[in-house]
């Protein structure tokens with residue numbers, strides 16, 4: 310384990326009429342060397358505070374931070390061998406690209422040839438060769454962010470920290486840069502912690518996603534695990550979209566269960582949790598797991614809303630008095646059912662995650 314957070318909390322003291330704030334609450338996290346881990350969650354959930362504690366800009370109220378086997382709780386930021394990239398690029402306007410990137414190396418008084426060598430290497434890495442003489446105001450937003458990244462990387466930090474580095478860029482550029490960041494991170498095999506509230510960004514970039522909510526960790530997992538097996542309604546709703554369908558356990562045998570939903574008995578398989586007969590449950594059903602047919606076996610439903618979006622048709626279907634959102638993505642089935650149409654609804658039951666009703 311390369312970077313370890315052990316039961317980290319941060320409580321900000323009361324100030325100016327505002328009571329004390331528990332920004333981060335008993336967070337524990339293990340990061341392997343070379344991993345990119347994303348802290349993902351809504352505004353105010355404690356992502357930046359966690360990152361700032363790793364960097365040393367804040368000190369934890371309780372808990373331990375361990376880097377490469379050494380406790381670094383008390384170490385000031387410059388002793389930690391970490392670099393941080395911010396949302397605002399914070400590059401110096403009066404220095405050209407080369408000088409911006411060389412800045413930290415100059416402060417360390419490295420010999421000129423080594424500085425030149427290292428700066429040119431990262432310029433190459435972020436695809437900015439030939440841009441060394443440009444002033445920052447002669448660069449696009451994406452290029453400026455590459456300079457900020459290059460400036461962090463040239464220090465060859467043990468850990469690269471990024472706090473919403475792409476949120477000032479437009480959608481197209483953001484997409485391009487997140488692929489770039491991943492490429493560079495993998496090329497250098499650099500241990501990274503990335504903060505975002507954008508779930509797509511987290512899904513694209515991460516080896517592991519840490520979903521945070523109100524200062525606590527809701528779940529840690531690979532993008533696939535998080536999407537496929539959300540541990541709570543919060544996670545299911547925050548990463549992608551989900552229908553929460555109430556039901557009752559009839560019987561469970563190992564990973565198989567019979568349950569009653571909408572008054573109909575169904576069989577679910579591939580379960581990860583154990584339930585007792587009669588227990589109320591919530592089924593997490595992603596819109597794309599729902600199939601709609603003209604007729605046949607399944608739940609009887611009525612189309613209440615139908616929207617054609619080109620690559621997907623979205624439906625709200627009323628089943629047993631409840632609205633369920635479905636997404637048809639199969640090009641072979643892009644015939645839209647009109648609103649008011651009576652249909653039959655099926656769930657692909659091996660992909661449904663089952664949780665206790667209150668979770």
Ligand SMILES: Nc1ncnc2c1ncn2[C@@H]1O[C@H](COP(=O)(O)OP(=O)(O)OP(=O)(O)O)[C@@H](O)[C@H]1O
Nearest residue numbers: 321330331332351352353354355356357358359506
């Ligand atoms: N210096 C501080 N003093 C008091 N409270 C603070 C301080 N810094 C942050 N907080 C509070 O701690 C909580 C977590 O803040 P933090 O900045 O870590 O959230 P975040 O997840 O990064 O949110 P965002 O997505 O909006 O950047 C918030 O309620 C915030 O108001």
Ligand SMILES: [Mg+2]
Nearest residue numbers: 356357358472
């Ligand atoms: Mg933040």
